Amino acid sequence: MTRFIVRRLIGMIAVLFAISVIVFLIFNVIPNSDPAARIAGKNADPALIARVSADLGLDQPLPVQYLTMMRQILTGQLMSYAKDRNVLEQIWDGLPATFSLCIGAGVLWMAVAVVFGYLSAVHAGRFTDRTLTILSLVGISMPVFWLAAVLLYLLTYKVQLFPTGSYVPLSRNPVEWAYHLVLPWITLAILYIGFYSRVLRSNMLDTMNEDFVRTARAKGLSERQVRIRHVLRNSMIPVVTLFGLDFGMVVGGAILTETVYNLDGVGLYAGEAIRSLDLPPLIGVTMFGAFFIVLLNTVVDIVYAVLDPRIRLGQAAAV
Amino acid sequence: MSALLTVRDLRVGFRTDDGLVRAVDGVSFDVRAGEVLAIVGESGSGKSVTAQTITGLTRAPNATITGSVRYRGQELVDLDDAGLRAVRGEQIAMVFQDPMSSLNPVYRVGDQIVEMIRAHRDVSRAEARERAVELLRSVGIAQPESRIRDYPHQFSGGMRQRVMIAMALALEPAVLIADEPTTALDVTVQAQILRLLARLNRERDLAVIMITHDLGVVAELADRVLVMYAGQVVENGTLDDIFYRPQHPYTAGLLGSLTRLDEPRGRRLPQIPGQPPSLLTPPQGCRFAPRCAHRFDRCAELPELDDRGGTGHLDRCWLDSEHRQRLREPVVVS
Numbered sequence: 001m002t003r004f005i006v007r008r009l010i011g012m013i014a015v016l017f018a019i020s021v022i023v024f025l026i027f028n029v030i031p032n033s034d035p036a037a038r039i040a041g042k043n044a045d046p047a048l049i050a051r052v053s054a055d056l057g058l059d060q061p062l063p064v065q066y067l068t069m070m071r072q073i074l075t076g077q078l079m080s081y082a083k084d085r086n087v088l089e090q091i092w093d094g095l096p097a098t099f100s101l102c103i104g105a106g107v108l109w110m111a112v113a114v115v116f117g118y119l120s121a122v123h124a125g126r127f128t129d130r131t132l133t134i135l136s137l138v139g140i141s142m143p144v145f146w147l148a149a150v151l152l153y154l155l156t157y158k159v160q161l162f163p164t165g166s167y168v169p170l171s172r173n174p175v176e177w178a179y180h181l182v183l184p185w186i187t188l189a190i191l192y193i194g195f196y197s198r199v200l201r202s203n204m205l206d207t208m209n210e211d212f213v214r215t216a217r218a219k220g221l222s223e224r225q226v227r228i229r230h231v232l233r234n235s236m237i238p239v240v241t242l243f244g245l246d247f248g249m250v251v252g253g254a255i256l257t258e259t260v261y262n263l264d265g266v267g268l269y270a271g272e273a274i275r276s277l278d279l280p281p282l283i284g285v286t287m288f289g290a291f292f293i294v295l296l297n298t299v300v301d302i303v304y305a306v307l308d309p310r311i312r313l314g315q316a317a318a319v
Numbered sequence: 320m321s322a323l324l325t326v327r328d329l330r331v332g333f334r335t336d337d338g339l340v341r342a343v344d345g346v347s348f349d350v351r352a353g354e355v356l357a358i359v360g361e362s363g364s365g366k367s368v369t370a371q372t373i374t375g376l377t378r379a380p381n382a383t384i385t386g387s388v389r390y391r392g393q394e395l396v397d398l399d400d401a402g403l404r405a406v407r408g409e410q411i412a413m414v415f416q417d418p419m420s421s422l423n424p425v426y427r428v429g430d431q432i433v434e435m436i437r438a439h440r441d442v443s444r445a446e447a448r449e450r451a452v453e454l455l456r457s458v459g460i461a462q463p464e465s466r467i468r469d470y471p472h473q474f475s476g477g478m479r480q481r482v483m484i485a486m487a488l489a490l491e492p493a494v495l496i497a498d499e500p501t502t503a504l505d506v507t508v509q510a511q512i513l514r515l516l517a518r519l520n521r522e523r524d525l526a527v528i529m530i531t532h533d534l535g536v537v538a539e540l541a542d543r544v545l546v547m548y549a550g551q552v553v554e555n556g557t558l559d560d561i562f563y564r565p566q567h568p569y570t571a572g573l574l575g576s577l578t579r580l581d582e583p584r585g586r587r588l589p590q591i592p593g594q595p596p597s598l599l600t601p602p603q604g605c606r607f608a609p610r611c612a613h614r615f616d617r618c619a620e621l622p623e624l625d626d627r628g629g630t631g632h633l634d635r636c637w638l639d640s641e642h643r644q645r646l647r648e649p650v651v652v653s
Contacts, residue, residue, distance in 0.1 A: 211420040217376055218415075219435040219486070220408035223400065229434070230423055237425075309470040310424055 008301075012294045020073075020283055027279045034058070035081040035279065056081060069259045069283065078280045080273070087284040090269055097167040100177065101184050101257065102250045109122050109196060110243060116193065117200025117239075118232060124205055132197065139194030148187045148260035155183060155224030165261030174211035188254060192246060196239055203235035210234070213256045235309045243292070244300030252289020322349035323526055324373070324411075324494055329386035331365075331372050333379075340598045342368040344550035345386070347624065350494065353524040355517075357537040358441075359573070360547035363595055366530045369547070370496050374411050375403045388539035389495075390652075409439050412487035416499040418479035422471040428455075429467025432486045439490055454485040455573035458515060484515065491523070498530045513539050534577055538562065546570045549596050549606040552624050564647065566627070566634040569607045571646040605635070613638055613646070 037044070048186040053059045057068055072078040078087040120132045121159060156164045162183050168176040207213065208231055216230045217223075224279035251266075258267035305311045331343040343365040350356050358366045371377045373388050375395065388395040390410060395403065407413075415421040422431060433444060434449035440447075448467065455463035457495035458481040471479055480500060487495055497516065517540055520527050529540060535560070537544055544561040544567065546554040554567040565571040572591040593610035596602050602609055608618040617637040624635045638646075 210424040211415055211417055214371075215413075215415060215421045215483075216378060216423070218374060218413040219438060220404045220406070220409055221434070221438050222404060225438070234423065234425055308425060310472045 004301075005298075008298045009292075012291070012298070015294050016287055016290055019231045019281060020070065020287055021066070023181060023283050023286050024062075024069070024279070025279075026027055027282065028058050028062060030277070035254075035277070038277075039081060040127065062284050069280065072280075073284065073287070078284060080278050080280045082276050082278045087280050091266055091284055091288055092280065094171060094264060094266040096265075097258070098251060098254065100167070100170060100181055101188065101263060102247065104178075104181055105188035105192075105250065105254075106243070106247050108185050109192040110129035112189070113169045113193045113196035113200060113239075114236075116197035118227075120197060120201040121204035121208070121231075121235075122227060124201070129201075133208060140198075142190065144187060144191065144256045147190060148184075148257060151183050152260065154311040165263060167263045167265070173319075181263075184257050184263060188250065188257045196242065198238050199242065200235060203238055204231050207231045207235045208318045215274060237304065240303055240307060241300050244296045244303070248293035248296030249289075251296075252285075321351075323352045324350040324528075325387070325389045326369075326373070327387040328332045328389060329372060330384070331367065331368050331377055332383045334381040334383075335599075338599050341601065342598060343372065344549075344601070346547070346552050348545050348552065348555060350526050352493065352526055352527060354522065355520055355527045355529060355540050355542045356545060357529045357541035357543070358545045358547060359531060359534065359537055361532055361595060363549075363598065364454075364547040365550040365598075366532075366547050367498055369415075370498050370528060370530045373496060374407050374413065376413075384485060389421040405439075408492065409490045410437055410492050411494040411496060412490070412492040412646060414480070414487050414495065414497045414500045416542060417503045418476055418483050419503065420469075421483055424471055427468055427470055428474070428482050432467070432482075432489055435489050437484055450483075450489065454489055454621075455482065457488070458482075458485040459511075460485070475508075476504050477511060480512055481515065482506075484512075484519070488519065488523075488525075492525070494526045494528065495519070496528045496530070499532070500529070501536060502531070502533070509536070516540060534573060536543060546573070549601055550598055551606060551635065552633075553636070554606065554626065554632075554634045556634075560630075564632070566632060566638075566643050566646070567607075567636045568611045568613050568638070568646060575617050605637070613642060 032200070034049075036049050036056060036058055039056075040049045040052045044206045045297040050059070057065060060068070069078065073088070076086070076088045079085065080087055080090075101163045116132050116136065120136075123129045152164065155161045162239045163180050165184070166180065168180050170177045205224075207252060212234075213226060213230050221229070253267055253270065254265070255267040257263070258265045259271045266288060269281060270289075272278075322347075326349070327344055327347045329346045330341070333340045333342060346365070346369050348356065358369065360366045368377055372384060373395065375383065375398070384396055387398060390406060393402075395406060399521045422428065426434075429448060429451050431636050432454060433447040436442060436447040436450055437444070440564070442450075448616065451467050452463045455466060460466055460478060460481055466474075471482070474482060476620065484495075484500075495516075500516070501512050504512060513536060516527060516529075519525050520540075527540070529536065531537060543555070543557055545552055546561065546567065548569050551617050554565065554570045556564075556566075560566075561570060564572065565574060569591070572589075575589045578588065591610055596606060596609065604619040604621050605611070605614070606621075611618070615637070620637075622635045622637050626633050627636075628640070636643075
């Protein structure tokens with residue numbers, strides 16, 4: 001177990017290093033991305049641009065610039081070019097909104113997907129299954145930005161059922177917090193509900209043909225016990241894996257949802273940074289997202305070993 | 320002694336895209352308390368479907384099941400789910416072919432036995448666990464106190480099959496249906512499992528229905544033998560009847576294709592020519608006729624399963640007693 005965690009930590013560092021290098025290089029080959037030129041303003045004379053360049057350290061060779069940036073990240077000193085604000089503080093301030101959005105949406109999509117997938121598999125081929133299949137496909141097909149805009153238009157403007165977004169801290173007013181997040185949660189969850197309920201359905205249909213399910217029936221268990229304890233339990237393993245990966249992705253980049261609903265989380269910050277081609281926040285947010293994806297990957301591997309006892313971490317596979 | 324389990328004219332059909340598959344087509348037999356009945360046949364002969372239909376495991380939207388299965392006088396074929404659950408495990412327990420896949424890989428074996436006990440008896444988890452330990456010990460698993468906390472993958476194939484048997488015995492059923500219980504195991508382990516089943520049959524007066532295609536297994540254990548071919552019973556007799564006085568050419572063919580120690584080595588094993596018929600479109604008349612070396616005009620008509628010799632040894636064959644004698648002569652293969 002210790003060996004497993006150490007190995008994962010080393011892997012995580014390697015991944016983060018690679019990502020930071022790639023983002024840094026991409027930024028430096030994009031045309032018109034020179035921050036000094038933009039900060040100095042239109043019609044600035046070359047001397048001014050050169051001075052801004054020197055201030056930001058952009059006159060140094062690329063490897064030196066990269067190392068400086070990494071040192072700033074590790075010491076929490078990284079400042080954005082455009083607004084001269086501390087990147088890590090900005091990300092930190094965005095965490096409550098981002099986590100509220102992601103955790104709520106994650107709980108919602110898992111809960112609904114399990115119910116839908118279960119019902120779909122149990123009634124496979126019949127009306128319930130067909131209805132849920134169509135709903136799932138519709139959910140998978142709707143782009144997030146479109147869905148968000150439509151929900152916002154229908155439910156806050158046409159029928160004034162929900163507030164137009166923006167984040168209310170949980171500590172200030174839990175009811176308002178949830179009320180403001182209902183639409184973003186639904187928006188973010190729908191795609192995954194469709195996708196996960198499909199995956200769970202097909203897993204369950206496969207598992208129903210397993211010999212141990214027949215054993216469970218032969219033991220005299222009720223059909224409900226067979227389905228929940230034996231079929232559903234064994235079908236959840238791949239779904240949990242997916243959840244870990246997707247949850248990491250969502251934490252690192254619910255940019256569209258946060259932007260449409262004006263939730264000032266990490267995603268909104270990332271969106272702004274992209275629009276203003278501001279390298280320090282971009283690198284910061286990308287590495288933050290990558291960190292969560294790698295972290296959740298590790299968590300998935302650990303949870304996997306709990307769910308499926310045939311997998312044991314850090315030792316040779318038995319049989 | 321009256322029969323514990325009576326199966327009469329059991330028919331099981333499955334609707335498929337290609338048509339109706341008549342997997343079991345008019346099967347009848349009795350099982351008495353404490354008796355070992357072997358059901359023998361090749362793959363697709365309907366022996367497993369017959370066994371699984373007894374406890375309703377073949378019930379499915381595309382399945383049609385008719386005929387009668389009576390356990391101590393109670394009809395099981397049209398019994399509702401709740402009634403069937405009370406019979407499963409409690410009265411008639413099952414052990415399946417592949418012990419690798421018949422146990423749920425994500426639960427500890429102890430918990431799987433406990434689950435079975437608690438599905439039928441109102442006992443505490445601790446009591447059920449104690450019973451599980453006892454059961455594992457009775458089927459020859461060492462250190463059962465610690466092994467109940469192990470997962471199925473931590474057991475070898477033979478040990479897993481012992482676990483399956485222990486679980487099947489948890490509620491002291493009167494009938495154990497063992498569906499090819501040794502097929503997936505090494506030969507030495509097979510012998511151990513068979514000896515275990517024989518001991519349980521003797522000690523607990525447990526009736527065993529043994530599904531197998533292995534005549535060696537049959538000889539080891541069975542009191543009576545049912546030979547199945549293409550969804551029908553072609554011969555039903557005592558162990559000695561079947562092995563020494565086969566009355567159906569198919570049975571004779573099966574026996575003839577066994578390797579024997581009393582014959583010269585290097586001899587080519589005789590085989591039954593041809594393939595078993597499709598259950599979608601079984602042949603008119605005797606099902607075995609197209610492969611039978613002894614067929615004659617009457618075989619165009621399907622013979623009933625009958626006691627033709629008046630000895631309680633049933634068969635489905637038109638051959639007269641003189642021809643039957645010849646079935647028992649050694650087959651000469653050029």
